[in-house]
Amino acid sequence: MAGQTARGGKDGGKGRWTGQAAGRVTLEMVAEAAGVSAASVSRILNGTAIVSADKRAAVDAAIARLGYVPNPVARGLAGGRTLSIGVVTQAIDSPFYGSALRGIEEALTPAGYSALFVSGQWSAAQEARCIDALRSRRVDGMIVLTGRLSDAALSTMAQELPVVVTGRSLRAPGLVALDYDNEEGARLATQHLLALGHRRIAFICGDLKHPDGKQRLRGYRKALAAARVPAVPALELAGDFTEASGLAAIERLTDSGTPFTAVFASNDQMAFGARLGLHRRGLRVPEDVSLVGFDDLATAVYSTPPLTTVHHPVHELGRLAAQAMLQLLAGAEPAPVLPPPHLILRESTRPPA
Amino acid sequence: MAGQTARGGKDGGKGRWTGQAAGRVTLEMVAEAAGVSAASVSRILNGTAIVSADKRAAVDAAIARLGYVPNPVARGLAGGRTLSIGVVTQAIDSPFYGSALRGIEEALTPAGYSALFVSGQWSAAQEARCIDALRSRRVDGMIVLTGRLSDAALSTMAQELPVVVTGRSLRAPGLVALDYDNEEGARLATQHLLALGHRRIAFICGDLKHPDGKQRLRGYRKALAAARVPAVPALELAGDFTEASGLAAIERLTDSGTPFTAVFASNDQMAFGARLGLHRRGLRVPEDVSLVGFDDLATAVYSTPPLTTVHHPVHELGRLAAQAMLQLLAGAEPAPVLPPPHLILRESTRPPA
DNA sequence: TTGTACGCGTTATCAC
DNA sequence: GTGATAACGCGTACAA
Numbered sequence: 001m002a003g004q005t006a007r008g009g010k011d012g013g014k015g016r017w018t019g020q021a022a023g024r025v026t027l028e029m030v031a032e033a034a035g036v037s038a039a040s041v042s043r044i045l046n047g048t049a050i051v052s053a054d055k056r057a058a059v060d061a062a063i064a065r066l067g068y069v070p071n072p073v074a075r076g077l078a079g080g081r082t083l084s085i086g087v088v089t090q091a092i093d094s095p096f097y098g099s100a101l102r103g104i105e106e107a108l109t110p111a112g113y114s115a116l117f118v119s120g121q122w123s124a125a126q127e128a129r130c131i132d133a134l135r136s137r138r139v140d141g142m143i144v145l146t147g148r149l150s151d152a153a154l155s156t157m158a159q160e161l162p163v164v165v166t167g168r169s170l171r172a173p174g175l176v177a178l179d180y181d182n183e184e185g186a187r188l189a190t191q192h193l194l195a196l197g198h199r200r201i202a203f204i205c206g207d208l209k210h211p212d213g214k215q216r217l218r219g220y221r222k223a224l225a226a227a228r229v230p231a232v233p234a235l236e237l238a239g240d241f242t243e244a245s246g247l248a249a250i251e252r253l254t255d256s257g258t259p260f261t262a263v264f265a266s267n268d269q270m271a272f273g274a275r276l277g278l279h280r281r282g283l284r285v286p287e288d289v290s291l292v293g294f295d296d297l298a299t300a301v302y303s304t305p306p307l308t309t310v311h312h313p314v315h316e317l318g319r320l321a322a323q324a325m326l327q328l329l330a331g332a333e334p335a336p337v338l339p340p341p342h343l344i345l346r347e348s349t350r351p352p353a
Numbered sequence: 354m355a356g357q358t359a360r361g362g363k364d365g366g367k368g369r370w371t372g373q374a375a376g377r378v379t380l381e382m383v384a385e386a387a388g389v390s391a392a393s394v395s396r397i398l399n400g401t402a403i404v405s406a407d408k409r410a411a412v413d414a415a416i417a418r419l420g421y422v423p424n425p426v427a428r429g430l431a432g433g434r435t436l437s438i439g440v441v442t443q444a445i446d447s448p449f450y451g452s453a454l455r456g457i458e459e460a461l462t463p464a465g466y467s468a469l470f471v472s473g474q475w476s477a478a479q480e481a482r483c484i485d486a487l488r489s490r491r492v493d494g495m496i497v498l499t500g501r502l503s504d505a506a507l508s509t510m511a512q513e514l515p516v517v518v519t520g521r522s523l524r525a526p527g528l529v530a531l532d533y534d535n536e537e538g539a540r541l542a543t544q545h546l547l548a549l550g551h552r553r554i555a556f557i558c559g560d561l562k563h564p565d566g567k568q569r570l571r572g573y574r575k576a577l578a579a580a581r582v583p584a585v586p587a588l589e590l591a592g593d594f595t596e597a598s599g600l601a602a603i604e605r606l607t608d609s610g611t612p613f614t615a616v617f618a619s620n621d622q623m624a625f626g627a628r629l630g631l632h633r634r635g636l637r638v639p640e641d642v643s644l645v646g647f648d649d650l651a652t653a654v655y656s657t658p659p660l661t662t663v664h665h666p667v668h669e670l671g672r673l674a675a676q677a678m679l680q681l682l683a684g685a686e687p688a689p690v691l692p693p694p695h696l697i698l699r700e701s702t703r704p705p706a
Numbered sequence: 707t708t709g710t711a712c713g714c715g716t717t718a719t720c721a722c
Numbered sequence: 723g724t725g726a727t728a729a730c731g732c733g734t735a736c737a738a
Contacts, residue, residue, distance in 0.1 A: 026715055037725045042717060052723065069489045073435060074715030076426040077730045081717095092458060092470070093451030095652075102446045105472060114486065117445075117470050119458060133467065136422045243655040272655045279657045299448075302596040302625045304632045304657060379731060390709045395733060405707065427731030430714045 025068040034062035086134030086142045087117045095297050103318025111326050124148040141325045162328035164321045176324045182212050185310040185341030186219025189264050189292045194227045197351045198262040204239045204249045206266035216266045234258045239270050246273025254281045261352040268293035268300050290349035306346035378421040387415035437467050439487030439495045445472045448650050456671025464679050477501040494678045515681035517674045529677045535565050538663040538694030539572025542617050542645045547580045550704045551615040557592045557602045559619035569619045587611045592623050599626025607634045614705040621646035621653050643702040658700035
């Protein structure tokens with residue numbers, strides 16, 4: 001670590017960093033070493049134009065020898081592309097979206113792109129601020145995981161940069177929507193309980209401002225209707241996708257005295273809350289009450305008992321969203337489609353006693 | 354959306370984005386509008402030098418009127434600072450680190466910085482690649498959450514840019530280590546079980562290549578020794594911090610026939626796995642077996658029964674790490690300290706039958 | 707205090 | 723095909 005005094009590292013004891021890394025190799029240095037112009041090096045790097053084989057070889061050699069690494073910042077300024085994609089999520093530590101973020105990262109990294117994750121915190125205002133920050137950082141595209149933004153706002157944004165949005169069925173130029181059939185998933189879950197012989201199936205709603213929440217409620221009602229089982233309002237409990245709301249819902253239900261033999265929660269987190277609520281009331285799962293969740297979180301396998309739930313391919317959702325973004329960037333018009341919902345049978349359901 | 358034809362948006366039907374946003378206001382435009390030089394605008398924005406009040410007012414007005422937003426990319430090229438911090442985590446969807454990531458985001462955003470999260474996937478090679486990518490993107494600093502890198506590698510990195518690392522006690526110039534007293538936490542948990550009257554306490558180890566794993570094992574042994582309870586090797590079970598390993602450990606334990614009345618798992622995830630294992634063997638928690646975890650994940654409150662565990666202030670860890678980074682960047686030498694471990698008593702423990 | 711001029715590392719537009 | 727040259731938007735010595 002000798003040669004870094006010139007421009008890099010800490011500037012002797014003042015306790016401040018210069019911000020310049022030590023001994024960086026620039027494109028220009030490569031050009032000189034290879035005996036060609038900087039423009040040609042750039043062309044080789046980007047495949048912008050055809051260059052003769054011998055020059056290319058010389059440049060490749062120089063790059064390897066000097067250990068040249070392109071500077072994305074300069075690239076961003078000059079070319080207008082930053083090779084970075086903004087990803088708007090609701091909470092970076094969400095057990096649900098986390099998996100999608102990993103999928104996005106997996107697909108973006110090999111392509112040379114990096115992801116800028118920001119959390120909207122379920123607030124439209126916060127989400128707008130995040131998006132502004134992302135755009136000021138000149139991201140090349142934006143992936144929005146079930147945001148709070150209006151369809152109109154997204155379409156407008158798509159006029160300026162490619163947008164991929166999940167959890168919606170929206171059509172607009174420069175925009176790809178990646179939707180999941182929540183209604184069908186909820187129908188499957190409810191139908192499973194009906195098939196087991198349950199007739200009094202409680203349903204814990206998700207946040208009804210959230211499209212997923214509405215659709216899953218519809219699926220529940222649809223399955224009931226198809227089986228000619230009357231929907232009873234007292235069995236439809238309000239919730240907001242959190243464990244706490246699942247617990248509270250069960251407490252309200254048992255307190256009300258409304259009879260029930262099964263519970264279908266709109267997501268796994270509420271199912272976990274409900275599981276605890278049932279435990280507190282001395283109700284066993286599945287002996288006394290059957291329980292079904294939605295999403296198939298990684299932890300659902302390890303709940304006691306392992307939770308029967310509707311599988312939501314979140315990880316794949318992330319991967320597909322990122323791949324669609326890459327294609328959008330390449331000028332294509334992808335139309336990705338998610339695998340259909342299916343039920344994962346585990347140990348939290350059985351026929352009513 | 355009229356004026357964007359000049360330089361922005363999609364270039365008419367070709368299906369490619371130019372990468373240039375529409376009608377961006379530059380610093381130079383602000384300068385012209387305010388009747389001052391670009392240099393002065395820059396100075397006002399950065400507080401680099403004193404400018405007269407009237408010019409400042411004119412510039413502020415122009416900025417507001419034109420809706421000027423600085424371009425971080427250009428700023429990065431010119432000033433060498435990108436206002437972005439690299440954050441190396443092991444998995445972006447980790448239930449444990451997720452909380453830390455949020456803490457980091459919360460502290461960085463108000464300061465105008467953004468975080469670049471990357472996942473090392475528990476692989477030293479992958480982690481090195483991530484760090485290279487981050488450095489090539491010219492991050493101003495690096496936060497490493499319990500990485501696989503050697504202390505030496507971190508110290509070397511700290512010569513070039515500020516580094517904050519968690520889960521280590523390391524001293525080096527330009528580097529802040531934020532350690533947590535795992536040993537004391539494990540001691541507290543074990544002592545709690547001992548105080549309840551347990552004598553045959555099984556311990557599920559974490560990954561022993563991981564410092565946390567080693568330290569927690571030490572704390573367990575230390576508490577046993579202090580209570581003059583002999584450590585029995587058959588009660589120390591191998592694990593790797595995953596739910597699956599917790600489950601497997603319990604299966605091995607029960608199969609071995611070794612008597613035990615309590616289980617202390619090195620982290621909550623393994624405790625959840627153990628919980629399921631006990632359930633499968635027909636052992637009730639806490640009636641037949643007491644169970645204690647470590648970390649206090651958000652989900653620990655909603656397991657059945659709610660899990661007694663050692664609280665790990667992960668969220669605060671993230672916040673403190675980010676704040677330390679900010680101070681480091683400002684030329685200070687922070688020495689942040691995490692709150693001491695404490696036990697959260699819930700419902701998974703009681704005296705042995 | 708303020709303005710001028712240059713540099714940051716690349717890409718893009720020209721001529722050749 | 724290839725090489726000068728001009729942006730890209732901003733920070734900052736230096737001079738005034």
